Amino acid sequence: MSNLPHISNWIDGTHAIPSTERLEVIDPATETVLATVDATSRETVDSIIRQSQKTFRNGPWSHADPSDRFAVLSKAAVLLRSRIPEFVELETQQTGRPIREMRAQLARIPEWLEYFASLARVHQGQVTPFKGPVVNTLTRLPVGVVAQITPWNHPLLIATKKIAAALAAGNVVIVKPSEMAPLSVLRLGSLFQEAGLPDGTLQIVCGYGRDTGKFLCENPTLAKIDLTGGLATYKAIASNAAVNMIPITAELGGKAPVCLLPSLDVELAVKAALFASFIASGQTCVTGSRLLVHVDLYDRFVALLQRRVNALRVGDPTDVRTQIGAVISQGSVDRCAAFVERAVKEGGRVLCGGQPTHVNGKGFFFQPTVIETHPGSDLSCNEVFGPVIALIKCDSEEQIISVANDSQFALGASVWSNDFAQAHRVADKIEAGIVWINGHHLNDPSSPWGGFKESGMGKENGLEAFESYTKVKSTIINYGIQPTWFDDEIENARYG
Numbered sequence: 152m153s154n155l156p157h158i159s160n161w162i163d164g165t166h167a168i169p170s171t172e173r174l175e176v177i178d179p180a181t182e183t184v185l186a187t188v189d190a191t192s193r194e195t196v197d198s199i200i201r202q203s204q205k206t207f208r209n210g211p212w213s214h215a216d217p218s219d220r221f222a223v224l225s226k227a228a229v230l231l232r233s234r235i236p237e238f239v240e241l242e243t244q245q246t247g248r249p250i251r252e253m254r255a256q257l258a259r260i261p262e263w264l265e266y267f268a269s270l271a272r273v274h275q276g277q278v279t280p281f282k283g284p285v286v287n288t289l290t291r292l293p294v295g296v297v298a299q300i301t302p303w304n305h306p307l308l309i310a311t312k313k314i315a316a317a318l319a320a321g322n323v324v325i326v327k328p329s330e331m332a333p334l335s336v337l338r339l340g341s342l343f344q345e346a347g348l349p350d351g352t353l354q355i356v357c358g359y360g361r362d363t364g365k366f367l368c369e370n371p372t373l374a375k376i377d378l379t380g381g382l383a384t385y386k387a388i389a390s391n392a393a394v395n396m397i398p399i400t401a402e403l404g405g406k407a408p409v410c411l412l413p414s415l416d417v418e419l420a421v422k423a424a425l426f427a428s429f430i431a432s433g434q435t436c437v438t439g440s441r442l443l444v445h446v447d448l449y450d451r452f453v454a455l456l457q458r459r460v461n462a463l464r465v466g467d468p469t470d471v472r473t474q475i476g477a478v479i480s481q482g483s484v485d486r487c488a489a490f491v492e493r494a495v496k497e498g499g500r501v502l503c504g505g506q507p508t509h510v511n512g513k514g515f516f517f518q519p520t521v522i523e524t525h526p527g528s529d530l531s532c533n534e535v536f537g538p539v540i541a542l543i544k545c546d547s548e549e550q551i552i553s554v555a556n557d558s559q560f561a562l563g564a565s566v567w568s569n570d571f572a573q574a575h576r577v578a579d580k581i582e583a584g585i586v587w588i589n590g591h592h593l594n595d596p597s598s599p600w601g602g603f604k605e606s607g608m609g610k611e612n613g614l615e616a617f618e619s620y621t622k623v624k625s626t627i628i629n630y631g632i633q634p635t636w637f638d639d640e641i642e643n644a645r646y647g
């Protein structure tokens with residue numbers, strides 16, 4: 152027997168009996184196995200969903216007073232805030248992301264619980280201007296048992312965003328974290344229990360996407376699927392969900408343009424690019440993966456960018472000085488290398504990096520890479536999800552806009568300029584679900600998050616996310632219209 156910890160699914164308020172099939176969770180910076188988790192079978196998934204349906208129908212959460220939901224989610228926020236250091240350590244280990252990033256990111260995650268707790272408490276129904284002596288109330292009800300399929304790049308942030316919105320609205324949640332980084336999400340089970348969430352209301356189920364994720368999404372009794380992942384995963388689940396009339400929120404990939412306009416100070420432009428492009432080793436859906444630089448700024452920008460990128464400290468993610476950590480897997484290293492090779496074949500010029508690397512002889516690392524290329528190249532059009540960035544010289548403001556929009560993705564984009572009018576003009580014309588002016592990656596629980604085109608549909612965050620976890624019930628209260636239709640004298644009888 153191995154001494155590796157095995158963390159089994161969190162079901163009905165406890166860690167379930169471990170499955171026979173298991174999968175290993177690897178620290179990508181050291182290639183050591185951190186733990187094993189369940190590879191959950193179809194039979195178990197179906198039985199968890201059946202049990203969750205009973206909990207939704209008969210359990211207290213779906214009928215709880217909003218003030219009770221507020222209290223539980225607020226307490227969960229307090230507990231999470233008090234445990235951030237332990238979550239930071241775990242998140243750093245399972246993702247290979249630098250500890251300084253994880254400290255900054257995780258410190259804000261309790262805000263999602265606070266925000267959705269507050270929404271649960273203050274959200275109001277409506278009364279419509281219904282004609283006549285009638286009161287029509289609209290109330291929002293939880294939708295039912297919802298499945299949440301989450302990725303490995305921000306494991307705790309993305310799961311918490313989704314869980315908070317769904318629980319605030321009174322649903323029963325089954326979350327399947329990514330097989331690459333499920334450990335921090337698994338810890339949320341006992342945390343919510345301590346906060347007072349009734350057992351069975353948050354179920355955490357692990358396994359491979361192609362198996363466990365698929366089994367979950369194929370179940371016809373789900374009320375909603377909320378996916379953050381790749382387009383291929385969306386396509387794999389969409390047809391079944393459509394036939395089963397299950398709505399999907401899909402947060403998919405991106406190819407965010409970083410539009411750098413000529414009025415910018417070059418130092419600021421380079422800092423903007425570094426921040427947009429290399430946070431999380433380029434593994435975020437809004438990575439600034441296309442630097443669109445105005446010709447008037449270009450030469451100065453490139454010279455300084457090269458110096459700064461070459462000086463970035465790739466290293467052990469647990470070292471506070473490390474700026475660039477690992478990528479998630481050997482597959483990701485290979486994918487980055489393949490992008491570099493194709494970019495060079497297409498005439499691209501590698502300005503920085505371009506190679507896989509190791510730290511202390513181990514790990515899945517890739518040098519921060521910038522490649523000068525042209526619009527329409529493979530690197531300009533397709534998502535790398537790693538630190539390989541396309542640099543494109545643009546002749547004009549118009550060209551920046553047209554290159555920015557010439558993409559099947561439309562999730563995030565940033566526009567950087569000291570010229571107020573130009574910044575607004577360009578931002579106005581960019582097709583993207585999220586446009587930042589003089590910023591990138593900025594995010595808040597109140598701010599709807601989601602893309603257009605193949606970047607997805609629906610929103611995380613904000614009122615939009617909360618309402619997407621509800622269904623509207625219309626109650627029509629008549630206090631003056633008589634049901635006289637089949638009387639002899641039906642003058643002025645009202646039908647509808």
Ligand code: NAD
Pocket residue numbers: 300301302303304305327328329330358359360361362363364365366368379380381382384385387388401402403404405435436437534536562601602606607
């Ligand atoms: P992925 O699509 O491979 O996996 C995401 C989740 O889907 C995992 O839990 C996985 O197990 C599951 N899954 C895979 N196949 C499945 C199937 N057939 N049925 C059901 N579930 C399945 O994505 P990833 O590699 O974890 O994450 C990277 C992708 O996520 C990138 O494209 C990135 O842009 C996107 N992403 C988007 C956002 C956003 O907010 N739009 C945020 C983060 C990541």
